[in-house]
Amino acid sequence: MDTIFLMNSLWVMVGAVLVILMIGGFILLETGSTRMKNAGHIAGKTILTFGISSIVFWAVGYGLIFGKGNPLIGLSDFFYSGYDIEGLALSGSVFFLFQLAFAGISLTIAFGGFAERAKLGAYLVFAVLFSVIVYPPIAHWIWGGGWLADHGKQDFAGSTVVHLTGAMAAFAATLILKPRIGKYNKDGSANNLAGHNQVFTALSVLLLWVGWFGFNAGSTVSVDAAFFGFVAVNTNLAAGAGVIAAMIISWIVLGKADVPMMLNGALAGLVAITASCAFVDTWAAVLIGFIAGFLVFYSIRFFESKGIDDPIAALSVHGAAGIWGTLSTGFFATPELATVGEPGLFYGGGLHQLGVQALGVVSSGAFAFIVSFILLTIMKALMNGLRVTEEEEIIGLDLSEHGSYGYPEMVKTEMSIISSDSKLKA
Amino acid sequence: MASYLEIRRFRDDHIIWVSRNHLQLNQLHDEIIQRVISVSVKQTEKFFGSPPCPFTFFMMGSAGRFEQSIWSDQDHGIIYQQQGDSIYEYFMVLGKEISQGLQLAGYAYCDGAVMASNPLWCKSLSEWRQQLVNWSFNSNWESIRHLLIFIDGRSLYGEASFLENLKTEVYQIIHKECLFNKILNNTLYLKKGLGVLGQILVETHGPHTGSLNIKEKALFPYVNAVRLLAIKGNILETSTISRLEKLSQIELPSIKGEIYKQQFIKLLNYRLSLSKPDNYENSHFLPISTLSKKQKEEVKEILRNGMALYRYVKNLIEKEDT
Numbered sequence: 069m070d071t072i073f074l075m076n077s078l079w080v081m082v083g084a085v086l087v088i089l090m091i092g093g094f095i096l097l098e099t100g101s102t103r104m105k106n107a108g109h110i111a112g113k114t115i116l117t118f119g120i121s122s123i124v125f126w127a128v129g130y131g132l133i134f135g136k137g138n139p140l141i142g143l144s145d146f147f148y149s150g151y152d153i154e155g156l157a158l159s160g161s162v163f164f165l166f167q168l169a170f171a172g173i174s175l176t177i178a179f180g181g182f183a184e185r186a187k188l189g190a191y192l193v194f195a196v197l198f199s200v201i202v203y204p205p206i207a208h209w210i211w212g213g214g215w216l217a218d219h220g221k222q223d224f225a226g227s228t229v230v231h232l233t234g235a236m237a238a239f240a241a242t243l244i245l246k247p248r249i250g251k252y253n254k255d256g257s258a259n260n261l262a263g264h265n266q267v268f269t270a271l272s273v274l275l276l277w278v279g280w281f282g283f284n285a286g287s288t289v290s291v292d293a294a295f296f297g298f299v300a301v302n303t304n305l306a307a308g309a310g311v312i313a314a315m316i317i318s319w320i321v322l323g324k325a326d327v328p329m330m331l332n333g334a335l336a337g338l339v340a341i342t343a344s345c346a347f348v349d350t351w352a353a354v355l356i357g358f359i360a361g362f363l364v365f366y367s368i369r370f371f372e373s374k375g376i377d378d379p380i381a382a383l384s385v386h387g388a389a390g391i392w393g394t395l396s397t398g399f400f401a402t403p404e405l406a407t408v409g410e411p412g413l414f415y416g417g418g419l420h421q422l423g424v425q426a427l428g429v430v431s432s433g434a435f436a437f438i439v440s441f442i443l444l445t446i447m448k449a450l451m452n453g454l455r456v457t458e459e460e461e462i463i464g465l466d467l468s469e470h471g472s473y474g475y476p477e478m479v480k481t482e483m484s485i486i487s488s489d490s491k492l493k494a
Numbered sequence: 495m496a497s498y499l500e501i502r503r504f505r506d507d508h509i510i511w512v513s514r515n516h517l518q519l520n521q522l523h524d525e526i527i528q529r530v531i532s533v534s535v536k537q538t539e540k541f542f543g544s545p546p547c548p549f550t551f552f553m554m555g556s557a558g559r560f561e562q563s564i565w566s567d568q569d570h571g572i573i574y575q576q577q578g579d580s581i582y583e584y585f586m587v588l589g590k591e592i593s594q595g596l597q598l599a600g601y602a603y604c605d606g607a608v609m610a611s612n613p614l615w616c617k618s619l620s621e622w623r624q625q626l627v628n629w630s631f632n633s634n635w636e637s638i639r640h641l642l643i644f645i646d647g648r649s650l651y652g653e654a655s656f657l658e659n660l661k662t663e664v665y666q667i668i669h670k671e672c673l674f675n676k677i678l679n680n681t682l683y684l685k686k687g688l689g690v691l692g693q694i695l696v697e698t699h700g701p702h703t704g705s706l707n708i709k710e711k712a713l714f715p716y717v718n719a720v721r722l723l724a725i726k727g728n729i730l731e732t733s734t735i736s737r738l739e740k741l742s743q744i745e746l747p748s749i750k751g752e753i754y755k756q757q758f759i760k761l762l763n764y765r766l767s768l769s770k771p772d773n774y775e776n777s778h779f780l781p782i783s784t785l786s787k788k789q790k791e792e793v794k795e796i797l798r799n800g801m802a803l804y805r806y807v808k809n810l811i812e813k814e815d816t
Contacts, residue, residue: 253700253701257699257702257704258700258703259700259701260698260699260700319690320689320691322689322695323690324686
């Protein structure tokens with residue numbers, strides 16, 4: 069058998085494993101950034117919905133994205149059975165698994181907007197609907213030979229397809245679910261519902277950072293010229309620049325190096341470089357990550373001030389940074405590296421590529437938002453609301469949705485502190 | 495004055511008229527507290543007879559410094575002349591009575607239990623002396639903190655000399671043992687009021703979003719720095735303003751002292767005139783967006799000077815230490 073074929077397969081398999089491990093990163097990210105009483109629920113549902121996403125992807129998702137169809141949707145290859153795929157220089161099942169992992173990540177991002185208040189049932193139903201109706205069309209448009217691919221849209225590893233899509237669904241969800249109890253005061257000022265474990269959050273960033281080598285470098289889907297190394301370098305640089313930028317801006321504006329903000333800066337850098345990692349020079353990767361770090365800081369403050377409660381900053385980290393990352397190739401894509409589309413504005417490519425990128429952002433973002441909003445509205449009507457009751461929210465979703473706390477001893481102490489605290493203030 | 499609740503009514507009737515005037519407000523607080531003490535002493539006399547020996551009751555914290563805003567919690571202690579179990583029991587009863595009385599009159603209990611109802615802050619003269627020596631020689635974080643609280647003590651009832659003598663002795667120990675660096679370290683943690691771009695750093699979350707925490711970011715640098723200078727200059731006064739007035743050229747050049755005094759007075763006025771003083775917590779927050787451009791500049795100036803004063807004291811102590 070062809071050595072290159074085997075090596076490609078092996079490399080992409082490594083990538084798939086890394087991307088699936090990012091689910092672990094998201095578990096730590098989401099639990100660390102939220103309160104103890106919901107930790108077991110959040111950890112458990114993340115695994116559960118990845119399971120649902122996997123089955124749906126196998127049944128229909130893959131076919132809708134990569135099947136033969138029209139510029140809007142694929143319509144063949146449902147219930148994939150492990151065969152090799154024509155025109156691919158790697159094992160079909162490895163490619164399938166790699167793509168399955170991406171779909172799972174996008175869904176996990178979307179659920180960031182549900183955190184700490186949605187019913188378990190809402191997760192289950194939306195996991196299916198998102199994996200059939202929201203994600204596959206966009207992935208088909210850009211990666212599956214759909215209409216945006218025809219325009220030469222550059223989205224190497226999914227700033228738009230994976231991150232923006234997930235973030236827009238999260239946006240729809242936060243709007244429909246409304247803020248968590250206690251997030252906003254009567255005068256509209258926001259309270260800081262601090263996450264319960266910054267160590268989890270930091271570890272999550274490291275896990276995601278490493279996982280991103282699978283996400284981005286793996287998206288070369290080949291070992292050809294060991295180009296994956298270059299992609300990985302760009303990825304790492306953007307993450308580093310993102311964390312530094314977020315630290316600097318929070319120090320300048322707030323007077324302190326806010327830890328959650330620094331961590332979000334690293335993630336924003338990673339999200340932003342996802343589209344451009346294969347198309348830009350290393351210095352541009354640093355700049356893209358740096359700008360993403362600034363952007364995420366202001367984006368988080370913006371959404372919070374608008375009364376939009378986004379517990380794990382999915383809208384800013386994956387949405388704002390995803391948009392910036394997608395547009396960034398329109399500025400920085402070099403003639404040598406732009407294997408898809410045209411060079412960017414700073415390389416004499418004019419506004420053409422920037423326009424294509426903007427078209428991709430607007431159409432994909434709008435589609436993801438509108439469709440998610442409609443689906444969630446219908447669900448809300450049919451499911452007697454998407455949100456748990458106030459009492460359930462206060463005792464925590466660990467107990468209300470699953471019957472036991474993730475930290476049985478700790479939460480009881482915490483709850484007694486809360487109740488004595490409110491007595492003191494009364 | 496028959497009961498604490500009547501004193502409370504007296505307070506509610508009068509405080510509104512002086513709520514914008516720092517001097518009158520603190521005079522009123524003193525009067526209210528003294529009325530409470532009188533009632534408490536009479537109550538205790540009724541059940542346990544007259545005090546077995548002379549004593550003094552003193553306030554600490556913002557009341558000790560004559561720097562209370564409208565709402566304040568209570569920090570106080572008792573020094574009595576002679577030792578003895580029955581004497582101790584008598585003054586503990588009195589201490590509890592006063593704490594309760596103050597609470598009824600509108601002064602919240604102290605979270606840290608710095609109250610004459612706590613045996614730690616209700617002792618005979620000789621026990622106090624021993625305790626202050628222990629605090630000085632232990633010189634760990636907590637005991638230095640206690641010393642600093644004690645140094646802000648101001649007698650409001652009884653034999654004021656008891657407190658003055660003890661404070662003089664404490665100052666001697668601090669000078670002899672050279673505890674200045676330890677004191678500095680105890681109050682070194684400062685919350686920044688100004689960012690690197692010179693902007694006022696306000697609360698970003700919670701009910702006080704957009705407000706400046708005056709207590710931690712503006713008052714503390716002045717109060718802590720000036721207290722340290724006062725100890726250095728053996729000044730027994732407790733209010734930051736009178737401490738500043740009494741400081742000699744050695745501790746602080748008088749030109750600077752005058753500037754800091756004016757800034758601090760401005761700060762106290764800002765606190766009274768612009769914060770929403772409907773409860774203890776609110777009285778410490780200044781809503782920045784309601785300020786005019788000129789007022790904002792003044793607040794920045796106050797914060798800048800507070801930090802400068804603090805840096806000055808830090809350098810002074812550190813220079814001497816080496």
